[in-house]
Amino acid sequence: MKIVVLIKEVPDTYNKRVLDLETGLADRAASDAILDESSERALEVALSHAEVNDDVEILALCLGPESAATSARKAFAMGAHRVAHIADDALLGADIGLTAEALAAAIRQDGFDLVIAGSTATDGTSGMVPAALAELLDAALLSGLSAVDISGEAVAGTRITDGQVQQLRAAFPAVISITEALPEARFPNFKGIMAAKKKKIEQLDLTELSVEADREDTARSIMLSIAEKPPKQAGVLIVDSGDAGEQLAAFLVDNHLA
Numbered sequence: 001m002k003i004v005v006l007i008k009e010v011p012d013t014y015n016k017r018v019l020d021l022e023t024g025l026a027d028r029a030a031s032d033a034i035l036d037e038s039s040e041r042a043l044e045v046a047l048s049h050a051e052v053n054d055d056v057e058i059l060a061l062c063l064g065p066e067s068a069a070t071s072a073r074k075a076f077a078m079g080a081h082r083v084a085h086i087a088d089d090a091l092l093g094a095d096i097g098l099t100a101e102a103l104a105a106a107i108r109q110d111g112f113d114l115v116i117a118g119s120t121a122t123d124g125t126s127g128m129v130p131a132a133l134a135e136l137l138d139a140a141l142l143s144g145l146s147a148v149d150i151s152g153e154a155v156a157g158t159r160i161t162d163g164q165v166q167q168l169r170a171a172f173p174a175v176i177s178i179t180e181a182l183p184e185a186r187f188p189n190f191k192g193i194m195a196a197k198k199k200k201i202e203q204l205d206l207t208e209l210s211v212e213a214d215r216e217d218t219a220r221s222i223m224l225s226i227a228e229k230p231p232k233q234a235g236v237l238i239v240d241s242g243d244a245g246e247q248l249a250a251f252l253v254d255n256h257l258a
């Protein structure tokens with residue numbers, strides 16, 4: 001069975017994340033780059049399955065700038081069999097459509113039974129890449145899974161929505177996205193880290209994938225403007241002089257919160 005895990009490099013959420021207000025692109029020098037946590041959890045799902053099943057090949061696939069190869073290498077250290085990296089100058093500022101097109105082309109070219117992605121990346125946060133991929137790959141989509149069961153021919157899982165617990169199943173080929181309810185990813189051990197240094201990341205570009213970034217017949221979304229978040233206003237402090245309850249109730253009513 002061939003599992004492709006989508007791993008995305010993002011700015012570390014523990015650092016200050018800065019957007020370049022001129023270009024609208026993330027200022028990558030402003031924060032450390034790491035693998036998105038949901039991508040790591042997605043890899044954990046694949047690795048846990050491979051631990052108890054023979055004949056599973058895990059390809060970790062990343063689309064990002066040249067520098068993303070450093071983060072992607074962590075997938076080797078965790079236990080992925082192969083790591084591939086799509087990098088191309090034409091992908092700078094790629095929208096969801098182009099991102100999904102390039103990822104789909106690489107996956108189609110390599111072949112797959114199952115694609116595992118995180119539900120939402122911490123930078124772009126659209127949560128749309130897995131759905132776009134499923135459409136492009138003509139594969140079933142099980143999104144937002146909080147439990148996953150992979151068998152020889154199919155994948156099943158649980159999706160929890162407001163007031164509902166849904167049990168879902170799809171035959172391969174399928175795309176799934178997983179939530180933070182699934183276990184955290186393992187830490188790579190020393191042996192894995194040392195071995196990862198010597199392994200070769202497969203490099204791909206848009207020419208090899210036959211993807212055109214600037215096709216005139218394809219709509220691309222362009223960020224029109226960008227502004228810094230306004231600074232947070234100080235909150236209202238209620239001092240209890242015996243009437244704090246009344247003050248609180250009045251605040252909630254005045255702000256239409258009750």
Ligand SMILES: Cc1cc2nc3c(=O)[nH]c(=O)nc-3n(C[C@H](O)[C@H](O)[C@H](O)COP(=O)(O)OP(=O)(O)OC[C@H]3O[C@@H](n4cnc5c(N)ncnc54)[C@H](O)[C@@H]3O)c2cc1C
Nearest residue numbers: 006026063095096117118120121124125126127128129223
């Ligand atoms: C600074 C900045 C500028 C942007 N400008 C634009 C713009 O002009 N127009 C526009 O439409 N969009 C823009 N975007 C959004 C950008 O295109 C998305 O970040 C990107 O397409 C991926 O979508 P996402 O992060 O929302 O992924 P999500 O759909 O939230 O990610 C879900 C999962 O999909 C997988 N995944 C997503 N992306 C990748 C990847 N690159 N490689 C491997 N796996 C991946 C991961 O498993 C991830 O956990 C911008 C984003 C940023 C941060």
